[in-house]
Every structure is written in structure tokens, then in C-alpha cells.
Amino acid sequence: MHPTLAKDFESLPSLLYQAMSLSADYLDGLNEHPVSRPAPVTAETTLPEDGVGTTGALKAFYATHANTVVASSGPRYWGFVTGGTTPAAIAGDWLSTVFDQNTQSTKGPGGSTAAVEVETIGLLLDLLGLPATFQGGFVTGATMANFTGLAVARQWAGRQLGFDAARSGVQPGIVVLSATPHSSAVKALSLLGLGSSNIIPLRTLDADREALDPADLEEKLEQYKHSAVILVSSGGTVNSVDFDDMTAIAGLRGRYRFYWHVDAAFGAFAALSPGHRPLLEGWDAADSIAVDCHKWMNVPYDSAFYLVRKEHASLQVQTFQNSNAPYLGDPEADFTYLNFGPENSRRFRALPVWISLQAYGRSGFRWMVEHSIERAQSFARRLAGETPFRVCAPVHLNVVCFTIPGADAGALTAVLDILNARGRVFFTPSAYRGTPCIRAAFVNWRTTEPDIDIAIGELRAAAGQLSGTATED
Numbered sequence: 001m002h003p004t005l006a007k008d009f010e011s012l013p014s015l016l017y018q019a020m021s022l023s024a025d026y027l028d029g030l031n032e033h034p035v036s037r038p039a040p041v042t043a044e045t046t047l048p049e050d051g052v053g054t055t056g057a058l059k060a061f062y063a064t065h066a067n068t069v070v071a072s073s074g075p076r077y078w079g080f081v082t083g084g085t086t087p088a089a090i091a092g093d094w095l096s097t098v099f100d101q102n103t104q105s106t107k108g109p110g111g112s113t114a115a116v117e118v119e120t121i122g123l124l125l126d127l128l129g130l131p132a133t134f135q136g137g138f139v140t141g142a143t144m145a146n147f148t149g150l151a152v153a154r155q156w157a158g159r160q161l162g163f164d165a166a167r168s169g170v171q172p173g174i175v176v177l178s179a180t181p182h183s184s185a186v187k188a189l190s191l192l193g194l195g196s197s198n199i200i201p202l203r204t205l206d207a208d209r210e211a212l213d214p215a216d217l218e219e220k221l222e223q224y225k226h227s228a229v230i231l232v233s234s235g236g237t238v239n240s241v242d243f244d245d246m247t248a249i250a251g252l253r254g255r256y257r258f259y260w261h262v263d264a265a266f267g268a269f270a271a272l273s274p275g276h277r278p279l280l281e282g283w284d285a286a287d288s289i290a291v292d293c294h295k296w297m298n299v300p301y302d303s304a305f306y307l308v309r310k311e312h313a314s315l316q317v318q319t320f321q322n323s324n325a326p327y328l329g330d331p332e333a334d335f336t337y338l339n340f341g342p343e344n345s346r347r348f349r350a351l352p353v354w355i356s357l358q359a360y361g362r363s364g365f366r367w368m369v370e371h372s373i374e375r376a377q378s379f380a381r382r383l384a385g386e387t388p389f390r391v392c393a394p395v396h397l398n399v400v401c402f403t404i405p406g407a408d409a410g411a412l413t414a415v416l417d418i419l420n421a422r423g424r425v426f427f428t429p430s431a432y433r434g435t436p437c438i439r440a441a442f443v444n445w446r447t448t449e450p451d452i453d454i455a456i457g458e459l460r461a462a463a464g465q466l467s468g469t470a471t472e473d
């Protein structure tokens with residue numbers, strides 16, 4: 001064995017304790033760790049011939065690149081939709097690494113952790129109140145979950161039109177409808193050869209909504225009834241967390257044939273709150289659904305799952321079957337994830353989710369969801385009294401969009417620059433129906449009311465600094 005590797009191997013437990021101790025220190029200081037930091041400027045690209053061992057490498061990382069890490073899993077990182085990590089999820093994720101399984105088969109003999117994955121999907125269906133008519137699997141994020149669902153949609157659409165998209169490529173006749181798709185669904189259309197600019201936009205309900213207008217959907221379904229239609233619907237848009245009317249969409253299925261995909265990356269978890277569950281009513285009739293675990297479930301990156309109706313298993317296998325290698329057997333009877341999703345080798349991604357579900361149960365996750373919604377509502381209420389800021393989109397769930405009336409994107413960037421230099425609260429820029437805004441998304445279990453106080457204080461400081469600059473000018 002290589003001498004450095006041999007030495008590391010001898011001291012493996014102590015190295016793991018070192019990593020644990022670094023982890024505990026980091027998590028202990030997480031609330032005060034900066035949420036934004038300037039980008040590092042130097043990159044070393046010459047690799048030394050001999051290594052320094054794990055202890056040396058850990059020291060080197062802390063000495064050089066530790067400042068690239070921000071408290072994105074902490075309580076005041078409200079940019080994008082960024083979840084944190086619960087103790088159970090960290091423990092499960094660590095063990096996934098330690099076990100290092102290639103999770104494909106449910107049966108073995110070469111390992112059967114996929115059986116745990118199948119079970120975890122069953123638990124998630126139960127958590128979300130979805131029927132067992134779906135089968136699912138883990139992927140890296142909702143981007144890949146959207147990709148998987150839309151890949152099945154593509155195969156379905158090809159079959160409607162008399163071609164096999166997986167084998168022969170895409171031919172004309174596929175129509176994609178959507179009102180406010182997430183950028184990742186658009187990217188999936190690009191990856192699938194359907195074309196990211198080929199979406200036929202659906203009208204939204206009215207000027208202040210991002211949800212599709214079911215009347216317009218019906219008109220388009222009538223208009224395109226001789227094409228193969230794929231509907232990409234939103235179970236929570238990123239700006240106002242608006243939900244397409246799932247009951248209305250489900251109702252149209254009786255009269256029109258179309259493939260229905262739901263992007264519910266984080267909105268799926270509204271199902272856990274009795275007060276918000278009606279937002280998803282009807283979604284169980286969808287053909288496929290995409291959900292993230294690294295957002296509102298507070299499982300570390302990267303973790304998401306797709307759900308596809310079991311009746312589409314052949315379409316799914318036609319799309320994802322990994323060559324015709326004879327050792328695969330009958331892909332549907334001899335189930336392996338290899339033939340059902342985009343990846344071949346796959347991490348035991350279900351484990352942190354399984355451990356989290358067992359650790360906190362339904363009530364734990366319901367608390368996480370309701371707690372986040374309350375924080376969003378509270379932040380929006382507090383902003384109402386904070387000149388010059390104004391909430392500029394409906395707060396349907398757990399995201400708050402706000403702006404400075406009359407400000408352009410540049411002025412808002414100036415606010416964000418000040419906040420980022422201070423490093424205590426992190427927001428991302430966005431635009432709500434054309435108006436530049438700042439977005440705050442609440443999904444982290446650690447966020448408390450005092451964090452809202454800190455954020456309001458930071459916004460006051462930024463506003464003060466801005467008007468100070470203006471006066472000096």
C-alpha cells in the first residue's frame with residue numbers, strides 16, 4: 001500500500017474523530033458564521049508529488065479555502081430556496097458516505113439498499129398524502145426530477161404520435177404548455193431535445209398571479225388536440241409560491257389526453273400543513289411529480305426524488321434502460337434503478353431521508369413547514385412598517401418578495417451589496433411579474449423570530465447607508 005494511505009488507514013478512527021470535531025465546531029458556530037463572503041482570488045493548480053495525509057489536507061483546507069464556505073444551512077440564508085441540515089439528516093448522510101453503496105438493486109446478491117430507497121419513497125408518499133400509484137427514486141435535485149418526469153412525458157408523447165423518441169429521436173408534434181415554469185424545467189426541455197423556447201405560454205389567472213388560467217388551458221387543449229400535449233404545472237412557483245389549480249387540471253383529464261407533470265420542488269410540503277393542503281388538492285392525478293429533499297426537508301445536498309405513475313413503467317424503462325446488456329434481465333420484472341432513472345452508479349441517497357423520517361416523524365416535518373410559513377408571514381408583516389421597503393408579491397406560503405418602490409434592479413443590487421458585505425442575512429435578487437425585487441425564502445428549521453429581528457435591523461442599516469450615500473452625492 002502507498003505509505004501515506006497506509007498511515008491514514010492505521011489512524012482511520014482518529015481521522016474520523018477529527019472530522020467529527022470539525023463538524024461539531026462548525027455547526028456550533030453556524031448561527032454566527034457569515035452568510036456571504038467575498039469570492040477567493042487565488043487558485044493553486046500545481047499538484048505536489050507527495051501528499052500530506054488526511055490531517056495535513058484538512059489543515060491545508062482550513063488554511064486556504066475554508067473562507068469559501070458560507071452559513072447556507074444556517075438560520076438567515078434566505079436566498080434561492082435553501083434548506084439546512086437536521087442532526088438526523090447529517091448522521092444519515094455521513095453513514096451513506098461510509099457505507100458507500102451503489103444503490104441499484106432491491107434484491108442483491110451484490111447489495112440491496114435500493115429496497116430501502118423503495119421503502120423511503122413509500123414513506124414519502126405517505127407523508128405527502130399521495131397514493132401508492134406512484135413509484136419513485138432519488139436524483140440530485142428537482143432539476144433532474146423534472147428531467148426524469150419530462151423524459152417519460154417525451155416518450156409518452158412520441159407514442160401518441162407514432163414514434164419512439166428514446167430510440168429514434170424527437171419528431172414534430174409535441175406541444176409543451178406551461179404558465180410559470182421554473183428555469184430548471186425549461187432546462188430539462190433543452191436537455192430532452194424538446195427545445196427550451198418551444199413552450200407555449202398559458203395565461204395566468206390575473207395580473208397578480210403566477211398560476212395558470214384553467215380556461216386558457218382548456219382552450220389550448222382543444223386547439224392542440226391533434227398534437228401530443230405535455231403540461232408542466234407548478235406546485236409552488238418560486239416567487240409568490242402560487243399553485244396551479246390541480247383540481248381544475250385533473251378535471252380536464254376526462255375530456256382531453258395530455259401528460260401532466262407537476263414541479264412541486266418545495267411546494268409539495270404544503271401538503272403537511274392542514275391549512276395549506278388544499279393548494280395541492282387533485283395533484284394525485286398527475287403523471288409525474290418532482291420534489292426536493294434538500295429544500296424543505298432540510299436534508300443536505302444533493303437530494304430530490306421523482307414520482308412517476310406505475311402505469312408508465314414501460315415508457316420509463318424505454319427511456320432509461322441502460323443498453324440491452326443481457327445481465328439486466330427483464331427490466332420491469334427485475335427492478336433496478338439503473339433502468340428507471342438518468343444515473344447508473346448512484347449514491348445511497350435515500351438513507352439521510354429515511355433516518356430523518358424515522359427521527360422526526362410526521363409531526364416533526366409538519367412543524368418545520370408550519371414554522372417556516374409563520375416566519376415568512378412574520379417577516380412580511382414586519383416589512384410593512386419598514387420604509388422604504390414594500391412587499392410586492394402575495395405571500396401565499398413561505399416566500400416574501402419585496403422591493404423599494406420606484407427602484408430599478410441596480411438600486412436593489414446596491415442594497416444586496418451592503419447586506420452581503422455585512423454577512424448577517426442573505427437574500428437573492430429576482431423579478432416578480434417584471435418588477436425587480438428581493439426574495440426571501442423560508443425553509444430552514446433553525447430560523448427563529450430573533451433572526452427576523454436581525455434581518456430587519458440589517459435592512460434598516462442598508463437603507464440608512466444607501467440614503468447616506470445619496471445625501472453625500
Ligand SMILES: *Cc1c(COP(=O)(O)O)cnc(C)c1O
Pocket residue numbers: 081140141142143144182184185236237238263264265266292304
Ligand atoms: C429549486 C427548484 C427547482 C430546481 O431544483 P434543484 O434542486 O435546484 O435542482 C425546480 N423547481 C422549483 C419550483 C424549485 O424551487
